[in-house]
Structure formats: structure tokens, C-alpha cells
Amino acid sequence: MLTVAYGEATLEQSNVYRWYEMFSEGREDVNDEERAGRPSTSTTDENIDKVKKIVLTNLRITVREVAEDLNISIGPCHSILTNDLGMSRVAAKFVPKLLNFDQKRHRINIAQEMLESVRDDPNVLQRVITGDGSWVYGHDMETKAQSSQWKLPHEPRPKKARQVRSNVKALLTVFFDCRCMVHHEFLPQVSTVNKKYYLQAMRNLRGAIRQKRPDLWKNKHWLLHHDNGPAYTSLLVREYLAKNNTVMVPQSPYSPDMAPCDFLLFPKLKRPMKGRRYATIEEIKTASKRRS
Known part of the structure; x- marks a missing residue:
């Protein structure tokens, strides 16, 4: 069912088990650990500006939807949102009444x-x-x-x-x-x-x-x-x-x-x-x- 919904973006079963184990042990970061090699080519000034415009247009859009719009991976897209733009996803706060x-x-x-x-x-x-x-x-x-x-x-x-x-x-x-x-x-x-x-x-x-x-x-x-x-x-x-x-x-x-x-x-x-x-x-x- 996941494969039908997400196609090639679906994690392999072994990776699902690996991430589940890490989250169970207290990990909260969904980004991969930094690795040696070539840096990501998705984190450019152009993509940062595009991500910002997309999110400000629809504050409830998901990371996956932004990544699909820009044709970039979810990890770099999440990094742009949190690290480059300093944004975080929060739930609405309940108040006694919305004041006029x-x-x-x-x-x-x-x-x-x-x-x-x-x-x-x-x-x-x-x-x-x-x-x-x-x-x-x-x-x-x-x-x-x-x-x-x-x-x-x-x-x-x-x-x-x-x-x-x-x-x-x-x-x-x-x-x-x-x-x-x-x-x-x-x-x-x-x-x-x-x-x-x-x-x-x-x-x-x-x-x-x-x-x-x-x-x-x-x-x-x-x-x-x-x-x-x-x-x-x-x-x-x-x-x-x-x-x-x-x-x-x-x-x-x-x-x-x-x-x-x-x-x-x-x-x-x-x-x-x-x-x-x-x-x-x-x-x-x-x-x-x-x-x-």
C-alpha cells in the first residue's frame, strides 16, 4: 500500500525497521547523519527562496509536498525549512476565545x-x-x-x-x-x-x-x-x-x-x-x- 501511494520514495522494509529502532531509543531528528562525500546540490539560494514562497502561501503544506513541487529529496527540503529558514511545525494553541x-x-x-x-x-x-x-x-x-x-x-x-x-x-x-x-x-x-x-x-x-x-x-x-x-x-x-x-x-x-x-x-x-x-x-x- 505504501508503494502504491509513494512509489520510488517508499523506504525499504529494512530501513523502516532501522528508523523505528532509532526513534524508540529517543531519536527525534528525521534527517540522515552527515556523511563524507559531495554536499547536497539541492540546498541552493534559489531552492531556499522557492521553499519559503511555497510555505508562506500554504502554511499547512507538508515537507513531502514541498519536495515534490521542487523535485528535490525530502531530507534536503526538511533541512532548508529547519536550518536555512529556521522554521518549525507547531500545532495551534487553544485560547478561551479568539478576540476581535x-x-x-x-x-x-x-x-x-x-x-x-x-x-x-x-x-x-x-x-x-x-x-x-x-x-x-x-x-x-x-x-x-x-x-x-x-x-x-x-x-x-x-x-x-x-x-x-x-x-x-x-x-x-x-x-x-x-x-x-x-x-x-x-x-x-x-x-x-x-x-x-x-x-x-x-x-x-x-x-x-x-x-x-x-x-x-x-x-x-x-x-x-x-x-x-x-x-x-x-x-x-x-x-x-x-x-x-x-x-x-x-x-x-x-x-x-x-x-x-x-x-x-x-x-x-x-x-x-x-x-x-x-x-x-x-x-x-x-x-x-x-x-x-
């Missing part, structure tokens, strides 16, 4: 405002208290890196069954600053995440700041940064924050890389818990507190 122009502009404006605030006051970030909520599961799947393991050349690759998150879970709401945790709480079992719940969380946060950050509380120097979900931005919560003269740090929508809880705290908290099993809500809470 206005959302991107809003994101830039917020980032510029934050930079200007730091220029005006280099210590401003020490006054920011940031927070968000996230589900913590009784069982969450291991990451690919966590499940990786060493093996000998003759051993088969380890396997694992597809798993799903457990239904046992608890919502953790947490607030922290540059020093440490300021306040955290778990959503009561009979409650839902709504404006009334978050309003009470704001009251609890203010009490924690008064107790744990008296310097910020006394001078009203603390700044609040949180997500812009419906409960967080409800009129009830906004009126409460305005009544207490709470200064807000804006958060760009769909930008987890600008939210410390998303890119720092929650991944660091959940990573050691992945692959473990917690039978009850109380066990989840205990494990979360231990790693907070």
Missing part, C-alpha cells in the same frame, strides 16, 4: 494603563489584592508530563485509560497579594455563584484585609482586581464597592494571561492534586488549604 479587533484594542489599553500606573508608582502592585474562583475536583486527570515515565529500549510504551473528572467538587474563591493569601472560602453546598454570594465574599474579604493588612486598610490604599464575570460585575456588587470607595484594577475580558489566579495560583494549586482521589468535599478542602 475591539477586544484586542481594549486589552492593549488596559495593559498600557497598568504600565503607566507602575511608572507613576513602582510600589503600586504591592497594594493590589487579586482574586477569582475555580472548581477543585475530587479527581482530576494527570497532565501528560505528570504521567510520563522512563522505559528501556526493548520495553513497550506505557498505556493509560481515558479518564474524566469526578462529580465530587468544591468551588474555591481566593484572594491574595504579593505577600501571601489574604482570604479564601468555599462555596456552600446549597449555594450557587451569584451576585448575593459574591457580595458576601466581598464583605468577608474586607474583614480579612482589616485583620491581615491593617496598613492597607487604615490608609485605604488597597486595590481590588478580579474577574469580570456576571456575579463580579453585577450592579449589587458594584454599588457595594463604590459605597466603600474600593478602587478597581480593570481586567481585560477573555485574558487569563493577565489574571494572576489563572496563570499562577490555580495551576500551582491544582497540579499536585491531579491524579489523586479525594472522596469527600472535606478532603478536597483540606488538600486545597494545604497547598494554598
Whole structure:
């Protein structure tokens, strides 16, 4: 079947076995080792320019297709792409949402405002208290890196069954600053995440700041940064924050890389818990507190 598809370009069976053995032993480079003799005549400035034009026209084209278009071997074509052009083939990265122009502009404006605030006051970030909520599961799947393991050349690759998150879970709401945790709480079992719940969380946060950050509380120097979900931005919560003269740090929508809880705290908290099993809500809470 391979011969029908690739004709003379098909590897002989012995070469297939040889490459399979090398890949099993950890080799990643698909190019042949350098050998003495005449250099390849395919790597010319003309071919490099042609390869670049072809690839930029169709970024999903394969090395084999480029080589066939230029009537050159796959090895030199791959070398042109990686060595001469410095290109690499990567998969698309998943993001929460593809932002439109206005959302991107809003994101830039917020980032510029934050930079200007730091220029005006280099210590401003020490006054920011940031927070968000996230589900913590009784069982969450291991990451690919966590499940990786060493093996000998003759051993088969380890396997694992597809798993799903457990239904046992608890919502953790947490607030922290540059020093440490300021306040955290778990959503009561009979409650839902709504404006009334978050309003009470704001009251609890203010009490924690008064107790744990008296310097910020006394001078009203603390700044609040949180997500812009419906409960967080409800009129009830906004009126409460305005009544207490709470200064807000804006958060760009769909930008987890600008939210410390998303890119720092929650991944660091959940990573050691992945692959473990917690039978009850109380066990989840205990494990979360231990790693907070």
C-alpha cells in the first residue's frame, strides 16, 4: 500500500525497521547523519527562496509536498525549512476565545494603563489584592508530563485509560497579594455563584484585609482586581464597592494571561492534586488549604 501511494520514495522494509529502532531509543531528528562525500546540490539560494514562497502561501503544506513541487529529496527540503529558514511545525494553541479587533484594542489599553500606573508608582502592585474562583475536583486527570515515565529500549510504551473528572467538587474563591493569601472560602453546598454570594465574599474579604493588612486598610490604599464575570460585575456588587470607595484594577475580558489566579495560583494549586482521589468535599478542602 505504501508503494502504491509513494512509489520510488517508499523506504525499504529494512530501513523502516532501522528508523523505528532509532526513534524508540529517543531519536527525534528525521534527517540522515552527515556523511563524507559531495554536499547536497539541492540546498541552493534559489531552492531556499522557492521553499519559503511555497510555505508562506500554504502554511499547512507538508515537507513531502514541498519536495515534490521542487523535485528535490525530502531530507534536503526538511533541512532548508529547519536550518536555512529556521522554521518549525507547531500545532495551534487553544485560547478561551479568539478576540476581535475591539477586544484586542481594549486589552492593549488596559495593559498600557497598568504600565503607566507602575511608572507613576513602582510600589503600586504591592497594594493590589487579586482574586477569582475555580472548581477543585475530587479527581482530576494527570497532565501528560505528570504521567510520563522512563522505559528501556526493548520495553513497550506505557498505556493509560481515558479518564474524566469526578462529580465530587468544591468551588474555591481566593484572594491574595504579593505577600501571601489574604482570604479564601468555599462555596456552600446549597449555594450557587451569584451576585448575593459574591457580595458576601466581598464583605468577608474586607474583614480579612482589616485583620491581615491593617496598613492597607487604615490608609485605604488597597486595590481590588478580579474577574469580570456576571456575579463580579453585577450592579449589587458594584454599588457595594463604590459605597466603600474600593478602587478597581480593570481586567481585560477573555485574558487569563493577565489574571494572576489563572496563570499562577490555580495551576500551582491544582497540579499536585491531579491524579489523586479525594472522596469527600472535606478532603478536597483540606488538600486545597494545604497547598494554598
